Amino acid sequence: MSTAQADDDDRDERHGEKHGERNSGENRGKPLQSAQSNAKFQQECSTCHIAYSPRLLPAESWRKVMSGLNKHFGSDASLNDKDNKEITDFLVSNASNRWSAPTAPLRISETSWFKREHNSHEISPEAWKNPKVKSPANCAACHPQAERGDFNEHAIRMPR
Amino acid sequence: MLRVFFVLCLMLIAQSAFAETPESVLATLKSEASGTPGFQGFSAARGETFFKTKHGGEWSCSSCHTENTVAEGKHAKTGKVIKPIAPSANAERFTDMAKVEKWFKRNCNDVLERVCTPQEKGDVLTYLLAVK
Numbered sequence: 001m002s003t004a005q006a007d008d009d010d011r012d013e014r015h016g017e018k019h020g021e022r023n024s025g026e027n028r029g030k031p032l033q034s035a036q037s038n039a040k041f042q043q044e045c046s047t048c049h050i051a052y053s054p055r056l057l058p059a060e061s062w063r064k065v066m067s068g069l070n071k072h073f074g075s076d077a078s079l080n081d082k083d084n085k086e087i088t089d090f091l092v093s094n095a096s097n098r099w100s101a102p103t104a105p106l107r108i109s110e111t112s113w114f115k116r117e118h119n120s121h122e123i124s125p126e127a128w129k130n131p132k133v134k135s136p137a138n139c140a141a142c143h144p145q146a147e148r149g150d151f152n153e154h155a156i157r158m159p160r
Numbered sequence: 161m162l163r164v165f166f167v168l169c170l171m172l173i174a175q176s177a178f179a180e181t182p183e184s185v186l187a188t189l190k191s192e193a194s195g196t197p198g199f200q201g202f203s204a205a206r207g208e209t210f211f212k213t214k215h216g217g218e219w220s221c222s223s224c225h226t227e228n229t230v231a232e233g234k235h236a237k238t239g240k241v242i243k244p245i246a247p248s249a250n251a252e253r254f255t256d257m258a259k260v261e262k263w264f265k266r267n268c269n270d271v272l273e274r275v276c277t278p279q280e281k282g283d284v285l286t287y288l289l290a291v292k
Contacts, residue, residue: 135237
């Protein structure tokens with residue numbers, strides 16, 4: 001975690017407010033890369049998509065996601081009870097530490113912080129239609145270090 | 161140092177002695193299937209048809225694993241690369257019964273909206289083992 005990255009975060013938030021988007025309290029945590037890691041989480045959650053940093057959502061979101069894995073955004077991603085509990089515990093204890101809103105969205109792309117960072121001033125609607133992007137869930141299409149929880153704006157590479 | 165090496169060797173031996181193989185997984189499926197009346201063995205041809213056909217829903221097995229099972233696949237939703245499913249192209253496949261059961265449960269639910277029968281699972285594995 002570099003100081004530069006923390007500064008980016010703060011600057012992004014001020015930048016968002018300048019465009020008239022008030023901070024709703026749906027803030028991802030800091031630092032984005034949690035100090036803890038968990039092998040089971042890495043292994044199980046990175047099979048179909050990148051293992052999203054737990055800091056991106058509040059604890060209650062993770063509880064909801066993990067209790068509905070048999071219908072996980074249209075796919076069955078169910079785990080046995082033991083693995084489910086271990087991963088839920090990890091996600092909950094490393095969730096966003098700056099979330100003050102009484103909300104618990106299921107999708108990272110539905111959070112205010114995500115929308116603020118990816119608004120149309122920042123990214124043209126066409127960029128989302130690139131087949132190499134495919135879905136907003138595909139962080140690594142533009143954030144090559146996303147798997148490591150590094151979303152530093154200086155590392156962004158938009159696919160052509 | 162030598163002792164550490166010795167212990168490591170022992171661990172490796174123990175692991176390989178208990179590791180499952182696609183053949184032992186198939187044998188387990190066979191013993192499950194043989195409990196059903198009229199069971200007459202597994203068929204690669206039936207497995208291939210099952211693998212490549214949609215079963216009333218949006219996806220077939222090959223939607224993600226592709227029809228070329230020795231090639232890399234791609235998750236139909238997220239686009240994440242999936243390593244080849246055929247054991248001849250990926251030695252890790254079907255070497256852990258718990259993992260096999262986990263994925264049959266998930267993927268059968270996605271493709272058929274139900275669990276697969278031991279017959280269906282055995283047919284598919286027989287097909288995948290026949291692909292070189």
